[in-house]
Amino acid sequence: MSTAPVFDQLSVGDTVAERELTLTRDRLVRYAGASGDFNPIHYRDDVAEAVGLPGVLAHGMLTMGAAGAVAADWLGESGWVQDFQSRFTRPVPVDAVAGAAVSVTAVVGALDTAARTARIDLKVVFEGATVLGKAQLVAAFA
Amino acid sequence: MVNPEIQGRVYPPTQPYLVGREKIREFARAVLSESPLHLDSEAARQAGYSDVIAPPTFAVVVQEATLAQLLADPEAGVDFTRVVHGDQRFSYTRPIVAGDELTATLTIAAVKQLGGHSMVTASSSISDAAGEHVVTAISTLVVRAPEPDDTAAEGSAA
Numbered sequence: 001m002s003t004a005p006v007f008d009q010l011s012v013g014d015t016v017a018e019r020e021l022t023l024t025r026d027r028l029v030r031y032a033g034a035s036g037d038f039n040p041i042h043y044r045d046d047v048a049e050a051v052g053l054p055g056v057l058a059h060g061m062l063t064m065g066a067a068g069a070v071a072a073d074w075l076g077e078s079g080w081v082q083d084f085q086s087r088f089t090r091p092v093p094v095d096a097v098a099g100a101a102v103s104v105t106a107v108v109g110a111l112d113t114a115a116r117t118a119r120i121d122l123k124v125v126f127e128g129a130t131v132l133g134k135a136q137l138v139a140a141f142a
Numbered sequence: 143m144v145n146p147e148i149q150g151r152v153y154p155p156t157q158p159y160l161v162g163r164e165k166i167r168e169f170a171r172a173v174l175s176e177s178p179l180h181l182d183s184e185a186a187r188q189a190g191y192s193d194v195i196a197p198p199t200f201a202v203v204v205q206e207a208t209l210a211q212l213l214a215d216p217e218a219g220v221d222f223t224r225v226v227h228g229d230q231r232f233s234y235t236r237p238i239v240a241g242d243e244l245t246a247t248l249t250i251a252a253v254k255q256l257g258g259h260s261m262v263t264a265s266s267s268i269s270d271a272a273g274e275h276v277v278t279a280i281s282t283l284v285v286r287a288p289e290p291d292d293t294a295a296e297g298s299a300a
Contacts, residue, residue: 021174027172027174030171030172031172031173033168033172034165034168034169034171034172034173034203035169035172035202035203035206036203036206037202037206051223060227060230061199061202061227061230062172062173064199064230065172065173065197065198065199065202066173066174068173068197068198068199069170069173069174069175069176069177069197072175072177072197072198073175073176073177076177076179077179077188077189080195080234080236080237081198081234081237082233082234083231083232083233083234084198084199084231084232085229085230085231085232086229086230086231087228087229088226088227088228088229088230133229134229137198
C-alpha cells in the first residue's frame with residue numbers, strides 16, 4: 001500500500017494512482033451477483049449478439065466501480081468520497097478467454113483549499129480508447 | 143417514446159434496505175477494491191466509522207429498486223430492451239456504513255427527446271432510518287428509438 005495522501009501536498013496534474021485491471025467473464029459474474037444486475041448481455045454471447053452487440057460486455061457500473069476503487073483505495077483513511085460521476089461512452093467487450101485489459105489512471109483535476117476537497121479525474125482506457133467520459137470523483141479530506 | 147408527462151413524478155419510497163457487512167465485502171471484492179475500510183470492521187472503526195463502509199458505487203444496489211419502479215410504470219412507456227445507461231452520479235452526505243437501513247425515493251427529474259431517442263434522468267434520494275439524507279443517485283437512461291421495422295409494426299398494430 002502507498003502512504004496515506006496529504007491534502008496540502010497535492011498539486012493539480014499529479015498522477016496519484018494507476019492500475020491495470022483484467023476484467024474476465026468470472027469477474028462479470030461476480031459483479032452481477034454483488035450488484036443484482038443480471039442483464040444477460042453481461043454473460044451470454046448469444047443474447048449479446050442478438051441485440052447487435054460485439055459480444056458480452058462489462059457492466060458500465062463495474063468499470064465505473066473498479067475505476068472508483070482505484071481512487072478510493074488511494075484515498076484510504078485520509079478522507080471519503082463525496083461525489084462520483086461518469087458517462088458511459090464506449091462499451092468494453094470481454095473476451096471469453098482473454099478477458100478485457102483496462103487501465104485506470106487517477107489524476108488530480110482540481111483542488112478546493114477552502115473545502116479541502118480534491119477532484120480526481122479518472123482516465124479509463126480499453127484498447128487505446130477512453131471508455132468512460134467525465135469520470136470524476138470528489139475526495140473530501142479530513 | 144417515453145411519456146414526457148412523467149417528468150416531475152415522485153414514486154413511493156422503496157422498502158427499507160438493510161446494508162449487510164458481508165454484502166459490502168462482496169461488492170468491494172467485485173469492484174476489485176483493496177481498501178481495508180470496505181473489508182475489515184476493525185480498520186473501519188479505527189478510521190472513525192461504526193463498521194465497514196461501502197465503496198462509492200455501492201448505492202447502485204439500493205437505487206436499483208427505484209429504477210424497477212420506473213420500468214414497471216405502464217404510463218412511463220420505457221421499453222427495457224432498448225435502454226442504455228447514459229451516465230451515473232452519486233452525491234453523498236456521508237458514506238454508507240454496514241447496519242444502515244436505507245430507503246430510496248425516486249423523482250423523474252427530466253424527460254428529453256433527442257433525435258428519436260428519449261433521455262430520462264432519474265434521481266433517487268436515499269435516506270437512513272432516521273430520515274437523514276445519505277446519498278442521491280442520479281442516472282440518465284437513454285431509451286433508443288425503435289428501428290424503422292418496429293415503427294412500421296407499431297403503425298400497423300395501432
